[in-house]
Amino acid sequence: MLNTSFLARLVHEQAGIYGERTAMSYRDYDKNEWIPVSWTEFSNTVFSVSNALLDLGVAVQENIAVFSQNKPECLFVDFGAYGIRAVTIPFYATSSEAQITYMIDDAHIRFVFVGEQEQYDIAFRTLLHSHTLQKLIIFDRKVERNPQDNVSVYFDEFIETGSARLYQKEVETRMSETREEDLVNILYTSGTTGVSKGVTFTNLMFHDAMIANDKVLNLSENDTALNFLPFTHVFERAWSYLCLAEGVQLYINLRPVDVLQSLQEVHPTCMCAVPRFWEKVYAGVQEKIRTSSPVQRALLNEALQVGKAYNVQYKMRGLQPPLSLKMRYKFFEKTVIALLKKTLGLENANFFPTAGAAIPPAVEEFVHAAGINMVAGYGLTESTATVSCAWEGLPKTIGSVGRVIDGVELKIGENDEILLRGTTITKGYYLKEDATKAAIDADGWFHTGDAGYIKNGELFLTERIKDLFKTSNGKYIAPQMIESKLVVDRYIDQIVIIADERKFVSALVVPEYNLLRKFAERHHIPYTDLPDLCANPDINKMLLFRIDTLQQEFAHYEQVKKITVLPAPFSLEKGELTNTLKIKRPVVNQNYAAEIDAMYEE
Numbered sequence: 001m002l003n004t005s006f007l008a009r010l011v012h013e014q015a016g017i018y019g020e021r022t023a024m025s026y027r028d029y030d031k032n033e034w035i036p037v038s039w040t041e042f043s044n045t046v047f048s049v050s051n052a053l054l055d056l057g058v059a060v061q062e063n064i065a066v067f068s069q070n071k072p073e074c075l076f077v078d079f080g081a082y083g084i085r086a087v088t089i090p091f092y093a094t095s096s097e098a099q100i101t102y103m104i105d106d107a108h109i110r111f112v113f114v115g116e117q118e119q120y121d122i123a124f125r126t127l128l129h130s131h132t133l134q135k136l137i138i139f140d141r142k143v144e145r146n147p148q149d150n151v152s153v154y155f156d157e158f159i160e161t162g163s164a165r166l167y168q169k170e171v172e173t174r175m176s177e178t179r180e181e182d183l184v185n186i187l188y189t190s191g192t193t194g195v196s197k198g199v200t201f202t203n204l205m206f207h208d209a210m211i212a213n214d215k216v217l218n219l220s221e222n223d224t225a226l227n228f229l230p231f232t233h234v235f236e237r238a239w240s241y242l243c244l245a246e247g248v249q250l251y252i253n254l255r256p257v258d259v260l261q262s263l264q265e266v267h268p269t270c271m272c273a274v275p276r277f278w279e280k281v282y283a284g285v286q287e288k289i290r291t292s293s294p295v296q297r298a299l300l301n302e303a304l305q306v307g308k309a310y311n312v313q314y315k316m317r318g319l320q321p322p323l324s325l326k327m328r329y330k331f332f333e334k335t336v337i338a339l340l341k342k343t344l345g346l347e348n349a350n351f352f353p354t355a356g357a358a359i360p361p362a363v364e365e366f367v368h369a370a371g372i373n374m375v376a377g378y379g380l381t382e383s384t385a386t387v388s389c390a391w392e393g394l395p396k397t398i399g400s401v402g403r404v405i406d407g408v409e410l411k412i413g414e415n416d417e418i419l420l421r422g423t424t425i426t427k428g429y430y431l432k433e434d435a436t437k438a439a440i441d442a443d444g445w446f447h448t449g450d451a452g453y454i455k456n457g458e459l460f461l462t463e464r465i466k467d468l469f470k471t472s473n474g475k476y477i478a479p480q481m482i483e484s485k486l487v488v489d490r491y492i493d494q495i496v497i498i499a500d501e502r503k504f505v506s507a508l509v510v511p512e513y514n515l516l517r518k519f520a521e522r523h524h525i526p527y528t529d530l531p532d533l534c535a536n537p538d539i540n541k542m543l544l545f546r547i548d549t550l551q552q553e554f555a556h557y558e559q560v561k562k563i564t565v566l567p568a569p570f571s572l573e574k575g576e577l578t579n580t581l582k583i584k585r586p587v588v589n590q591n592y593a594a595e596i597d598a599m600y601e602e
Contacts (some may be wrong), residue, residue: 001221002214003245006203007082008178010245015043017247018221024250026072027262034251034265037072045159049080050171052162056111056135060085060174061183063107066231067091067100067123068115070252073139073155074231075240077113082184084174089186089198090232092579094572097122099196099579101130103188107198107430110134113155117143124149180204186430187234187381198430199234199381208423209384210242212405216391217375219270221247223350226268228259228277233580235355238385239272263345270349274356275363275484276581278374281344282363283490283512285370290490303336307369316368318395337371351375353389355401356580358461358484364398377402378459382439382446384424388459400458410454411445415465418452419445467585469499475557477505479585482551482558489546491515494570496588497560498596506562506599508592509543510569534565562599564592 005013014023022036058064064081066074066088074090081088089107091100093115104112104126114120114136120143127133127149136152138145145152165171185201225243227250229236243250251266253259259277289300310329314321321329341347351373359376367374377389378401387410389402396402404410409421425446428436440446452461463478470476479497482505486495494510513530519542520526520533527533544563551559570576575587589596 001246002210003247004207004211005245006178006180006207007079007184007241008085008175008203009083010241011039011046011079012043012083014244014247015039022249023244024072024075024252026252027254027258029254042076045076046079046083047165047168047171048159048162049076050083050162051165051167052158053080053084053086054167054170055161058084058086058111061087063087063089063109063186065089065091065100065104065107065109065112067093067095067112067119068139069093069254070227070231070236071115071139071254072252073113073115075244078231082178083171085178085182087183087186089188090230090237091188092230092232093119094579095122097125101126102196103198104130104133107186108132111137113137113139114143115139120145120152124152127151178203180207185237187232187237189381197432197435199426200428200430201384201426205384205424205426206238206241208407209238209386210245212407212424213238213242213386213389214246215406216389216403217242217353218351218392219243219246219248223248223269224251224266224348225249225270225272226251226253226259226262226266228253228256228262228271228273230256230579233356234381234385235272235274235353235379239353243270260345265345267345267348270351270353272353272355274581275354275359276357278354278363278367279360279487282366282488285340285366286490287515299336300340303332303340304366304369306332307337307371308365311368311371312365312398316396316398333371340370341372346372349373351392353377355379355385355389357582358480360484360488361398362488368398375402376400378450378461380448382426382448383408383420384426386424387418387420395456397456397458400455400460402459403457404459410459412453413445413447416451416453416462417465418448418450418459418461420448421445469497470501471499471505471557472501472503473557477558482554482560485554486547486550486560489550491519491543491546494583496570496583496585498589498599502600504561505557505559506564506596507547507560508566508588508595509563510566511539511543531567534567540565564595564599566592566595 003013018039020038020040023039023042025034025036028035064086066077068074078088110132112123114123120138123136124146137155137158139155141154180203182203183200184203186198188196188198225248231237253262289297306328310321310325349372353375355377375390377386379385379387386405387408388404390396391403407422407424411419413419421444449466450461451463451465452459464480467479468476469479477499482497483495491511493512496508499505525536525538547560576584
C-alpha cells in the first residue's frame with residue numbers, strides 16, 4: 001500500500017511498518033555479493049545524517065549537493081536533508097568540472113557529497129576556487145584525499161557526528177514544520193541547446209506524482225526493482241521514491257556497465273529504463289537469432305511471431321486471442337520465451353517503465369512479443385517525470401506514450417505543442433525568472449517544446465519542435481523520428497541526421513565496430529585500421545543499402561541520401577553527449593563540420 005507521507009517522514013514511517021525487512025541492497029565489489037540494508041537501518045542512518053547536517057549548520061531550505069554514482073549513501077543524504085527541510089541537488093557522476101562549478105555557484109552550495117575518486121578530484125579542484133563551497137563529504141573510503149585538503153571528511157566520519165543525535169529535537173521540530181511548498185530538489189537540465197537550468201521540485205510535486213502513478217501501475221511491496229539509471233535523472237529519482245513509498249525492495253546498481261550482470265543476479269520484477277537499453281537487448285537477440293542453427297532460428301522467429309500476434313495484436317488492444325493462438329503462445333511462453341527471459345534475468349518480470357526518448361516501434365514490438373510488459377511513457381524533468389504512461393488494464397497502442405495521469409492537465413497548443421498544467425508541474429527554474437517566464441505562460445501552462453496529438457485517449461509524440469530541421473528546399477524534417485527508425489539496424493550503434501538548411505538529408509553514422517570488422521573479413525575487404533575501414537567505399541555502400549531498406553516509408557525528401565561513417569563514437573568527453581546521453585547537435589555539427597560539408601560538395 002502506498003505511503004502518502006511527505007518525503008521528510010517517509011523512510012521513518014516505512015521503518016515502523018517493515019522493521020528489519022530489507023529496504024535496499026547494494027553490491028559490495030570487494031566481497032562480490034549484495035549487501036542488504038533493512039528499513040530500521042535505513043531510518044537510523046537517515047536520522048544520523050539529519051543530525052550531522054545540523055551539526056554543519058545547514059539551514060532550512062539551504063542547498064546541498066550529491067555528486068556520485070548510484071549508492072545507498074545518495075538516498076541516506078537525500079532523506080536526511082528532507083528531514084531538516086534542506087534541499088538536495090544531484091550532479092551526474094559524469095559531470096565535468098565546468099558543469100559542477102556552474103551549478104555550485106548558481107545554487108550557492110556550501111557542502112558537496114562525492115562518490116568516488118573521479119568525483120572527488122573534480123570537486124576538490126572546484127573547492128580551491130569556489131566562492132561558496134566549504135567542504136566535501138566522501139562516500140568511498142578508498143578515495144585518496146589531496147595532500148592540500150584539510151577540510152574534507154569521509155562519510156563514516158560525518159555520520160559519527162550525528163550518531164549521538166544531539167540535534168534530534170531540532171530534527172523533529174523541522175520535520176513537523178514541513179510544508180507542501182518547501183523545495184526538496186533542484187535538478188539541473190542536461191542542456192542540449194543552451195545553459196543548464198535548475199528545475200525546482202516541492203514536496204507537493206512528489207506527493208501528488210506518487211499518488212497519480214500508484215493509481216495506474218501494478219506495483220506493490222512484493223516487487224523488487226533494480227536501479228539502473230542515475231538517481232540524478234528525474235525518471236529514476238521519482239520511480240525510486242515511488243518504490244520506497246510502496247515498500248518495494250531496491251537493488252542499487254553502482255556501475256551502469258554492470259546492469260546485465262545485475263539483472264542476472266537480482267532477477268527484478270521492475271526496472272525503469274530508457275529506449276537505448278532495449279535497443280541493445282533487441283540488437284543482441286537479433287544477432288543471436290542470426291547466428292543460431294536453422295532449427296533454433298526457426299523456433300526463435302516463430303516464438304516471437306506468435307508472441308507479437310498474442311501480445312501486440314490482441315492483449316495490448318484489450319482483445320481476447322483465439323484459442324489456437326492462445327495455446328501456441330502458452331507453449332512458447334513456457335519454452336523458448338521463458339529461456340529468452342531467463343537469459344536476460346527477466347523471468348520474474350512484472351513491468352518495465354520506459355521513457356526518455358522515442359522508442360523504435362520494432363523494438364517496442366519485440367519487447368512485448370517476448371512477453372515483457374514495457375510500460376511506455378512520456379515526461380520531462382519539469383513534470384516530475386510522468387505526464388503519461390500505459391495504464392494497467394486499458395488498451396495500449398505501439399507508438400503511443402500512454403494516457404495522461406490524474407492531476408495533469410494537457411492541451412495541444414500552436415504547432416501541435418504539448419502544454420501542461422498541474423500540481424506535479426514545476427513552478428519554475430531556480431533563480432531564472434526570464435527562463436521561467438519563457439517556459440510558463442500567464443495562464444500557468446508549461447510549454448514542453450514537444451509536438452503531439454491525442455487519439456482514442458492515448459498521447460502520441462510527433463517531434464521535438466526545437467529540433468525540426470528545414471531543408472534549403474523548404475521541407476521540414478523531424479530528425480529524431482528518422483533516427484529512431486534507423487538505429488534498430490544491427491550495424492548502427494549511433495546515428496545523427498543532418499538536414500538543417502541543406503539540400504538533402506545526410507547522416508553521421510557510428511557503426512557497431514565489431515560487426516563491421518566481421519563484415520570486412522567475410523567479404524575480403526582489406527583495411528589497415530578502423531579509420532581506413534570506416535572510409536572504405538564498400539562499407540559506405542553496404543550501410544547506405546541497409547538504411548535504404550529501413551527508410552522506404554519516409555517521404556522522398558526525408559530519406560538519407562549520403563552518410564559518413566565515423567571511426568569513433570560520440571562522447572561525453574568531446575561534449576557531444578549530455579549526461580543523459582542525448583546528442584548535443586550543435587556540438588556534433590561543429591566537431592564534424594568538415595565531414596558534413598564534404599557530403600554536400602558538388
